[in-house]
Amino acid sequence: MLLALLRKEFMEHVLSLRFIVASILSLVLVIVSLIVLKGDYETKKEAYDINRTAFRKEAERRDSYSELELEGIQVERPPQKLQVSYYGLEKLEDKTARVMAYLVPVTYGQLYKSPVSALFPTPDMLYVVAVVLSLMAFVFSYDAISGERESETLKLALSYSVPRDKFILAKWLGGYFSLVTPFAVALVLAALIILVSRGLGFAPRQWAAYAVAAFASFLFIAVMFSLGLFVSCRCRRSATAIMVLLFIWVGMVLMVPNVSPYISNMVTRVTPYDVVENEIRQEVNDEVRGFMGEMGDIQREFGTRFRQGGVTAEQARQEFGERMEKLWDDLQETTNTVGERKWLEYERQLNRQVGVAKMMSRISPVSSYVYIVTDMAETGVRKQLHFANALREYQKLFRQYVHEKTKSSLRGRAHFFFGDRESEYDISDMPEFDYVGESISARVAGSLLDFGILAVAAVIFFMAAFLSFLRVDVI
């Protein structure tokens, strides 16, 4: 019985205009956007390769380690491969950062980017599922029950020994599978295009992420379809059902996720980074000035003692080096502490604001879906924080490296008095910034809450539709 009903529902949908519309939209938008974004990725990859070499050469052209320490080094993270499907925050283009020894690394963008692209959202797979397919889910389901009631075929069907539970289950399964079939075909075609693309080359972890994101897409469509079915059960007329569903769609898809960052911005306080940076720079400058003053005093002291014959050259070199090293270590520790403390406070405030916005936006299943797929593709919120942390970790390595090199230069300052040669500038042994994304397991673990929300929403809406239908008046 269930199979017969299911076959009937499926065929009814497949032979309808809405299936043709859904198929055209799914296939055309997914494939065209993939091809276009693939080209975009290849351009960004080329720019990344050029930049990596250029930044290294820029650092090699410095005259001394002190100059390197002061001016820092530019680094960049590579473009994410899965942006061809889930563009997310790749639009920001803030992939380049200047890492200096003392200040928190900051990312820089560019003004020369297409303003027309910035005005309109990128039509990637996320957009197709979150906006287009969610609308199609409502279009497929709005008249599932209310339409049959209006055309009086519902009472006809139920006047036979057709159990209501099987009827509604067949409606759900038939409608859902007819909706996801074109999308599944589009996913497979997209995977084939990625597979044959030379410039793209997904690694196993990227394929795993692609599969997880696809699963999230199917789950999200199930949520929207169940909701549509529930509203159809509750409304007597399909015109009323479609209006209610469109009202819900506008709120869930176009408003709630977009409004929540602004509301969060109003209710939570984050000190602007410029003010934080100012405070860090002032404190660091004060410490550096203090250091320069003390260094000058020590130099004068040794100069006087040496001229008066109070110390030998060897003794002076050793003592001077030890005192300078201690002074330098103290400076490093103080400046690191200042920067770290201020940064952690800023990060705490910002994470709180982001957390509040995310929780508010999760009223809409669209938000949960967006967070899952962008985190899987490493183009989401988690990636931003991961990149910021990776920069700070690299800064520690960089600071340690220049600290060691300039320490020997400081000892070498004794050459002014003792004729020693200064150490040569050679950064062939400088650690490179190799950005490694989060592991797939970490990303999945981070998305469990959103998966849970989608799963629970799908079950709740389906149960609501089920229970409503059991009681619906078919006359």
Place this chain on the structure above:
Amino acid sequence: MLSVLVKKEILNNILSFRFAVTFLMFFLLIGGSMVMMAANHDKQRRDYYNATSAYRERVDQMRDFNEFELFGMTSRREPNPLSIFAMGLEADMSRSVTNSEMQGLQVGGTPYANPLFALFSTPDVAYVVSIIVSLLAILFVFDAVSGEKEEETLKLVLSNSVPRDALLMSKCIGGLVCLCMSFLISLGVGLLIARVSMSLVLAPTQWLRIGGIVLVSLLYISAFLMLGLFISTCTQRSGTSLMISLLAWVVLVLGIPNLVPVVARQMMPLPSMARMEGEEEAIRNEEYDKARQKMSRDMSREQRSALYNEARRAVQTRMELLQSNYENRFMQQVSLAMVMSRVSPSACFTYASTAFAGTGVDAYTGFVRYVHLDFRRLFEQSLHDVREASRSARAGVGAVDVKRLPVFAPKEQTIQLSLKKSLIDIGLLCGYTTLFFLGAFIRFLRYDVK
């Protein structure tokens, strides 16, 4: 006859559930968006003043020119109050711009900012109108003709001496009046609340710009209303009208404007900024090396200074040429994307509304030109004065004179220019409205009402 029909249509619309839902949504979305965006703008203005003061304080604390040279000059553009209506490219123009002799020009400069603003579209008035109101306009009229045919009231009406053209006109006017009144009331209430609660103060020219945005919004709503009506006259069943209307909406609002810019980027790719910076670096090295080769030990300080200035001018000229060539190519890419996307009324509306708000493509390209060329030139010229003044000043706090630094003031487009730039989009919106209406008219004259 027409007035009777119009009155009937308006009453039918007002008493329908659909109108109640539409009016409620307009009120919540447009009014809510205005209040929220006004609050956001208020905060942005406070952040701007805090950041500017923080920077001035930092410069005042600098003890010598070397500190200034290392960290550079950070400038910001004051937030535009009209971004409440159409955010457009305001976020990109609000980023800080840092000029330094050592590191060149850098844009942005944040370690980690709230990424959710970039992950989701800004829910400003233009977004609400472009995406949501257009959908509501289509849903308002998708069954205006096909629905009446299904209910068999259409043949009843036309069996009397009711001219078809009058009937169609009444549907157009009735729909337009209901939708436009709802829009204007919601906008007015939102503006009033924003004015009172957020102390939103606007100059007279800004009110004119708001008028322009409202006009463009009304044209846009009309275009989609006519499109919905046209589709309704092409089909016999309201279910079919709904499907085709939704497909048309998805293609025109969600498809074309979003796909076209990405396609244009592939058709006319720009050299990467990495390549550009490499060329700039090569120019600097070449000119300064030439100057160093000409210098000799027996040259006086003035002669060395003259050589250095000559090199600096040569660098400036060549950089400007390089920038200018890049900019031309950049503008060609932008123009291509805009021309291709204007097939969609949604794109025309976005360009026109952001042009009036001063957050559009022209404002952005003007800003980019100002930052890369005009202000950069001003900065480099003033650097010399600031250096000299700090040398002659006593070393210590206040060594860098803030008053000698150039003021960052990108020019705002005049309203006449904004109107001129929007004329093509306004013209296209009028064209689309007329085309869809004519289509509906011709189709309805031949429509089978049985």
